[in-house]
Amino acid sequence: MIAPVSITLMVNDEHVNAHVSPRTHLADFLRDHLGLTGTHLGCEHGVCGACTVRLDGDIVRGCLVLAVQADGAVVETIEGLSDSGEIADLQEAFRNRNALQCGYCTPGMLIAVQELLRQQSNPSRETIREHLSGNYCRCTGYHAIVDAVEATVRARNGANA
Template sequence: MSGFDENLLDEADETVRVRFVVNGRKVACEVAPRETLVDCLRNELELTGTHAGCEMGACGACLVQLDGRAVHSCLMYAVQADGARIDTIDGLSESGVIADLQAEFHRRNALQCGFCTPGMLVNANELLSQVAEPSREEIRDALSGNYCRCTGYEAIVDAIDAVAKARNEGGSAT
């Protein structure tokens, strides 16, 4: 790895090449350093499942998995993710790993406009991967950084709670 080259300062608006593994696929794209990961995913890679809401880490609509952990894709630049593994709601949906969560959200009307849902699902997926059967209080705590302006959260908590219990019993929630 070479040291810092001052010429870099004259190239602030020029794009740089980044590579990551997105939803299991190796991709490379050209981004300006100031382009956030969410903008890169949506605009360059056309993965529009991830939503850009507040763009300051408050609403949780932009959550993706970075090297297996849920992070705000609006709170990092794509260049920072160079070399990382990223899983978006698009990939999590296609692979079927959250199919039970999605079905339960649908069944219990845990969404209305759906804007917050990708972030809710990424977060719920992370919670259930860490805590086998979270209490309702733990679910609420985990969702504290995800805003939903339609549902009032109750149905979302219900859905996650039901999936956690069903997974532990080895069946499906519905």
């Protein structure tokens, strides 16, 4: 029996202290220990992107980071990004453009898109597709997702103009 390890981290602006088994990955920790089930698990080996979360400000695969490695880190999940309103316009654009159907990929997709839009103010469709190439969607065929991202880009640039 492996002894649990004590970790302290910030999750969506809240202090969290916990004991975790070293083998527990961050996505399981968020879902099973903290009840933050907006982070989804698809493949659990880094291919599908459904478990995308922010770690110290950058997007990572939640299934490829061990919870013990997140000791001392700042984690943001889809719940945090939704509650803060940071991506409210993007979520609205996803609804308007039918950029989700079953919704399984959507939390990871939204977090990945938001990283791109923080880095680039006016990405091309090709750049959007490339940035999202690590996030699988089995419903939409991606076209509507790219449309929703473009619509958000236009709206944000218009609002800033």
